[in-house]
Amino acid sequence: MPLFFYMFPLVLGLHCAPPNRSEGKLTTCDSSQQNATPYKMSSINANFAFNLYWRFTVETTDWNIFFFPVSIFSALAMLSLETCHCTQTQIINSLEFKLTDRPMTEIQQGFRHLICLLNFPKKELELQVGNTFFIGKQLKPLHSFLDDVKSLYETEVFSTDFSNVSAAQKEINSHVEKQTKEKVVGLIEDLKPNTMMALENYTYFKAQWANLFDPSKTEKGSSFSVDKTTIVQVPMMHQMEQYYHLVDTELNCAVLQIDYSKSALALFVLPREGQMEWVEGPMSSETLKKWNCLLQKGWIDLFAPKFSISATYDLGAIFLKIGIRDAFADNANFLELTGDSGLQLSNAAHKAVLHIGEKGTETVIVPEVRFLYQPEITLLHLIIKFDRSFLLLILKKSTRSILFLGKVVDPTEV
Template identity: 80%
Template sequence: MYYYLPSKMPLFLYLVFLVLGLHCAPLKSSEGKVTTCHSPQQNATLYKMSSINADFAFNLYRRFIVETPDRNIFFSPVSISAALAMLSLGAYSSTQTQILESLGFNLTDTPTAEIQQGFQHLICSLNFPKKELELQMGNALFIGKQLKPLAKFLDDVKSLFETEVFSIDFSNVSAAQQEINSHVEKQTKGNVVGLIQHLKPSTIMILVNYIHFKAQWANPFDPSKTEEGSSFLVDKTTMVHVPMMHQMEQYYHLVDTELNCTVLQMDYSRNALALFVLPKEGQMEWVEGAMSSKTLKKWNRLLQKGWIDLFVPKFSISASYELGTILLKMGIQDAFADNADFPGFTEDNGLKLSNAAHKSVLHVGEKGTEAVDVPGVRFLDQPEITLLHPIIQFDRSFLLLILEKSTRSILFLGKVVDPTEV
C-alpha cells in the first residue's frame, strides 16, 4: 500500500553528484551488481556526444569561474552530464527539453531516444574493465517508500544508466541520512563520510552519482628527484611552496601561439591521459574563454613528441559546489519550479528538483593519481645529459584535464590556482 502526499506539499528531488578520484582500494568492476553491459559499445552517437559533452564541460567551467573567482576549480563533467541525462528520463515537455538543451543537444538533430542510447554506450564503455586502469561510474537512486515508481522508469535507469534503486523512508530523517551516507561510504571505500547532512522530510528522491578513477603514469616520476619547498606563484603578490616532481622524458607537447599557452600531454599506462595547460603570465582568462571541443581537436592534431625537462607539482585538489543556481542560469529552470513536469518517475504529482550538489577530489603524485608504492617499478640512474631540452615548469596557475581515450570523455576538469589549498 502506498501513501500519497497531499498535492500542495512540495516534493523535492535532490541530485548529489559525488565524484571521486581518490587513493581508494581497487574497485572490482561489476562485482556483485547486475549489469546489462557486456562489452564496450561504439556508435556514431557516442563520438558526436564527446564534442557536445566537452563543450558542456567548458561552459560549466566558465560558470564556476564566476562563482569562485581566483580559487581552485575541479569537477567531473562526464559525471554531471550523465546524471542530468538520467534526470531527463523522468521529465516531459519543456522540463526535459531544458535539461537536454542545457547539456548542449539540438533535439532536432539528435532525438531524445538517441541521446539516452548514447549515454548508455558511454557508461558501458567507461565501466568496462580495463587493465591498469580503475574507472567506475556509479549511480544510486533513493526513492521515498510512499511513492510508486513506474516500472518503465525503473527498467530504464537500470538498463541505460546502470543504476541501483533503493526504497527509503525519508520521513525518518536521521535514519534516511544514515542509510544514504552508509551507502556512499561503502561505495567510496570509507573516503566520504557524512555526505548528506541537512535532509528535509519532504524529500522524495535522491540521486547519488560517483566516479572512481585511479591510474599510474606511463612514465612515473622518481620520488628521489622530487624537490621539496619549490616556489609556486599563486598571484602577483602570493607565493606558496610545494613539492615539485622533476623528470627528463619524452612527452607530447606544443606551444599554442594563438592562445598563448603551453600544452603537455601526460599519458597514463592505459586508456587515459592528462592534459596540463600552462598559459603565459596574464593570459589565463584568454585561454579559459577560448576552451572548446574544437580547441581539444586542434591540440590533438598539433601535439608532437620530444624531450623536455619537466617540473610538475605534487598536489591534491578538491572542490564542492551547490549546482542549483548554476543550472538555473544555464537554462534548467522548469525543473526547479512548481510547474516541473516529471511524470516519468512515479504516478505521484508535484515533483520538482530542489538542489544538486557536486564534490570532487584528486591526488596527483609521482606514480599517478595515487601516491602509493607500486611493485615492480624501478628507477635507473640517468646519465648526465649534455643536450639542452625545453623546460616546462608548472610553477603558476594551470589547467588540468583528464580524459578517457576510447570515449574521448573529459573525466575531470579543473584549474590549479593554489596547489596547497585542500
C-alpha cells in the same frame, strides 16, 4: 600514491583528425572499428563541459575548479528519461541537444553507449561512473522507470525514509563513501526536511602514469605562486622524459601531455604569467582538436607539484543558470518516475577529490614556466615548471571524452 579522482556529475568528448597516427598520442582518425555513437556526441559534450566550467569560474573566481563532466552529463541524461514536457525539454537543451534534431530514443542510446565505454576496471586504470536514486518511502516508482534506469544506466533505486532527516543523510553519505572507496565523505550536509527524492552521482577514477616519477627526485618544499602576493610551498616532482607537447603562441600557453599506462592521458596547460583568462576564455572542442594535431614528442625537463585538493558544488544553483528551472519548481513533471504529481528535484550535489603523485593522478601545478629553447645546443629540450595556476584535463583515449576538467590555483587548499 596513484591517481584518484572522485566526483558528482559531467562529460566531454572531443575528436581531431591529425594526419598521422602516433603511438601514445591521442588520435581520432582511427575510429572505423569503434562504436560511432560517442563520437557523434563529442562536440555536444564538449560544449556542455566548457559551459559548466565557465559557470564555475564565475561562482569561484580565482579558486580551484575541478569536476567530472561525464558524471554530471550522465546524471542529467538519466534524469531526462523520467521527465515530461517542459522539464524534459529544459534538461535536454542544457545538454546541448535539440529534440527537433534527434528522437529521444537516439539520445538516450547515445548516453548509454557512452557510459558503457566509460565503465571498465583494469589494474592500471579503473574508471566507474554510477547513479543512485533515493526516493521517499511513500512514493511508488513505476515499473517502467525501474526497468529503464536499470537497463539504460545500471542505476540503483533505494526507498528512503526522508522523514528522519539525519538517518536519510547518513544513508546517502554512507552509500557515496562506499562507492568512492571512502574518498568522498560527507557529501550531503544540509538535507531539507521536505525532501522526497535525491539523485546521487558518483565517479571513481584511479590510474598510473606510463612513466612513474622517482620519489627520490621530489623536492619536499618548492614555491608555487597562487597570485602576485601569495606563495605556498608544495612537494615538486621532477622528471626528464620524452612527452608530447606544444607551445601555443596564439593563446600564450604551454601544453604538456602525460600518458597513463592504459587508456587515458592528461593534458596540463600552463598559461604565461597573468594570462589564465586569455587561455580559458576561448577553450572549446576546436581548441583541443588543434592541440592534438600540433603535439610533438620531445625531451622535457618537467617539474610538477604533488598534491591533493577537493571541491564541492551546489549543482542546483548551476542548473538553474543553464536553464533547468522546472525540475526544482512546483511545476516539475516527473510523472514518468512515479506517476505522482508535485514531485520535484530537491538536491543535486557534486563533490570531487583529486590526488596527484609520483605513481599517478594526483594533480599538477604551475608558477613559473620557462620556455627555454637553445638552438645553439645540440640537445634541445623544453623546461616546464608547474609553479603557478594551470588547467588540467584528463581524457579517455578511445572515445576522446574529457573525463576531468579543472583549474589548479592553490594546490595546498584541501
